Ligand SMILES: [Zn+2]
């Protein structure tokens with residue numbers, strides 16, 4: 001199974017600290033390099049994570065607040081100066097065309113090919129193997145969450161093929177497509193030699209106020225990544241500023257029956273108290289951790 005790899009490039013909040021840069025993460029799967037948000041300084045996080053920014057093929061912006069996007073001009077400029085040869089696709093909520101126009105004006109020339117997609121909620125990218133879905137969240141500006149979904153797949157069981165002494169012909173592909181075939185006079189049904197490889201799902205919910213519908217979008221996620229800007233004592237403040245507490249993030253994970261929860265967008269106020277956020281979240285949902293810059297997860 002090809003791994004999905006997530007690298008946390010920045011796990012901080014509005015103000016960076018020596019330990020935490022502004023929000024950004026890179027999800028890679030085969031040739032896909034999906035950067036979600038690009039806070040100031042993100043491009044410097046790449047070499048520190050021993051990654052090349054040329055891995056990026058797509059950028060998904062959750063919303064146009066400075067702590068999530070101020071790294072874009074620098075990153076795009078550096079890609080141009082280092083002969084980035086792909087067409088870079090950038091997706092974001094309402095306003096993305098306007099903001100990207102302003103950003104490209106800042107730069108001397110725009111040597112990379114860039115396509116901006118101002119998107120509505122729904123499926124925004126799809127291949128036969130995987131898709132990316134965007135959904136609305138509840139911040140004080142147009143804001144989106146994203147799910148990366150690998151679809152369930154029918155695979156051939158090599159051991160069973162061997163047992164039946166089937167020759168390795170292109171006909172076997174039809175079994176994986178659900179068709180019964182006849183080889184050397186033997187009729188083989190797909191159920192005899194195939195199995196279902198389960199799908200996988202990573203859901204990313206950054207700045208948002210709490211809302212019951214969020215769990216629906218994270219349903220059965222193998223990994224849910226959410227912001228956790230506040231502790232429980234500041235629940236009112238979280239509501240006022242349209243952010244989540246760690247306990248609310250855990251509630252979304254629990255309702256969604258997610259398998260694991262990773263908290264990010266950690267405020268400098270909790271720099272030395274992330275254990276408090278974890279403790280409060282754990283009361284609601286056990287499998288929770290707080291991300292640190294340069295953490296790498298594979299699933
Ligand atoms: Zn925000």
Ligand SMILES: [Zn+2]
Pocket residue numbers: 013014065067068207265
């Ligand atoms: Zn933010």
